[in-house]
Amino acid sequence: PSYFEFLFYMAMALFADETPELVILETGLGGRLDATNVVENPLACVITSISLDHIMYLGDTIEAVAGEKAGIIKRQVPVIYDDTVPEASEVIRERAVQMASKAYPVGxxxxxxxxxxxxxxxxxxxxxxxxxxxxxxxxxxxxxxxxxxxxxxxxxxxxxxxxxxxxxxxxxxxxxxxxxxxxxxxxAGRMERAGENLYLDGAHNPGGIKAFIQAAASMAARQKKKAYLLFGAVSDKDYRAMARLLCEGISWAGIGVVHIDSSRSMDTEVLAEAFSQAYKGPVRAFETAGEALREMKKQAGDELLFCAGSLYLIGELKVQLKGMERREDT
Incomplete structure (x- = not known):
């Protein structure tokens, strides 16, 4: 079993012993073939917003990804779903009809x-x-x-x-x-205010990046402040599309890229090159999250610093922030 599958089976054994009133299960990847899909009669199925992610496993179109996600719908079990992407909604509605499940769109x-x-x-x-x-x-x-x-x-x-x-x-x-x-x-990690003028967002696919851009641009305009970006990504993500969207969506005052402490991390040189295609200014490269956070915070000063691209990166930054808090306390 994979790490996720092992953790899931541990959780199910624990739930069997503790008999909680309600359990909320989140799929690990996709839905149709996910370990959590062994639950045969849930009270409800919920499908959140869908965009291109894990395309090597789920397919390279919105419809294909939606088909995998809609695989969690069980016969005559209600499905509540995000109705903001028409291509995905159509697939979900068709699956709901096939399963005689009442569908509740949210738009x-x-x-x-x-x-x-x-x-x-x-x-x-x-x-x-x-x-x-x-x-x-x-x-x-x-x-x-x-x-x-x-x-x-x-x-x-x-x-x-x-x-x-x-x-x-x-x-x-x-x-x-x-x-x-x-x-x-x-x-945690979803446009989380982690400090004065510091926000952490685990957006790691083009769809998530679009939502991140919308939020970051709105916040910078409302607060009348410049926006700085710290970005890191793992190798199975569409980092080039994310870099392009980020540069098209916001006029960044400064950009830094960082190597994540993982065998799947993208090299900073590759990330910097991806950003240089669309960003006119220099792109700073850092090999550790600690150095990146210190230097980008210093560069941003009293302006806004947004960190995005990977939940792995957000986890590393939160560890660094805790270390900074402990040092300040002593």
């Missing part, structure tokens, strides 16, 4: 953004999710993330809670429970 029409703040978003639920709590008035959610895509993620969670409540009386959540759950959510 832009399911919420409206009331306010964007430095520490998060305020949104109002619309559609079916709002109707479920209509008696209590408008369902307003305070999302503790500044990235616009987190509004869609929040509504996926809310719609799932509503669907579960309709199916299982014991899982009905109140408006207060839902608003508190969203308000206190924490998601």
């Amino acid at each position: 832009k029409g399911d919420f409206s953004i009331l306010e964007t703040k430095d520490q998060g978003l305020s949104i109002k639920a619309e559609g079916e999710a709002a109707q479920a709590f209509a008696a209590a008035g408008p369902l307003v959610l305070e999302i503790p993330f500044e990235a616009p895509y987190q509004a869609e993620n929040a509504m996926l969670a809310v719609k799932t809670a509503v669907v579960l409540g309709q199916r299982e009386r014991g899982f009905r959540l109140t408006e207060a429970q839902i608003t508190e759950g969203i308000r206190t959510a924490r998601w």
Whole structure:
């Protein structure tokens, strides 16, 4: 078994002993052939946003990737899915029909953004999710993330809670429970504010990078600050497409690339060359996360520093940040 499969089977043995009320399983890669897909009768299946990722395993089109993801849909089990990519949605709907499963799309029409703040978003639920709590008035959610895509993620969670409540009386959540759950959510490595003017985002494929760009550009404009980028990637990712998108989407004040401590890491020379194709300024190269973080923070000063390209990189940077905190404490 792979590391993920071994960990999954350990978890299932633990759950069998502890008998939790509810288990949320996230697929490791794809869905149709994923180890987690051995669960035969889940309460619900949830499919988040789909973009090109792991193309050597899942296919090189949105439709192919969506087909693998839709493989988690079980017969007559409801599926709640991100409805913002038409090509993916069509595949998911067709699979739901084949499995006689009721499909619940979540798109832009399911919420409206009331306010964007430095520490998060305020949104109002619309559609079916709002109707479920209509008696209590408008369902307003305070999302503790500044990235616009987190509004869609929040509504996926809310719609799932509503669907579960309709199916299982014991899982009905109140408006207060839902608003508190969203308000206190924490998601490490997803546009995470890790320090003053420092943000960590594990975006590691073109789709994730597009969402990252949207969020970073909005934050820099709102705060009237320049944006700096620290980027690292592993070799099985489309780093050239990510570099091109990053340079087209934001006018960076400075860019640094870093070698991740992994056998799969891309060489900094290769990453720097990819960025130099679209970026007019110099690209700084670093061999360790510690050096990269210190130097890029120094270069950015009071402006914004965004770190992206790999969750492995984000993990290394968080270790470095903890070390810095310990040294400051002593």
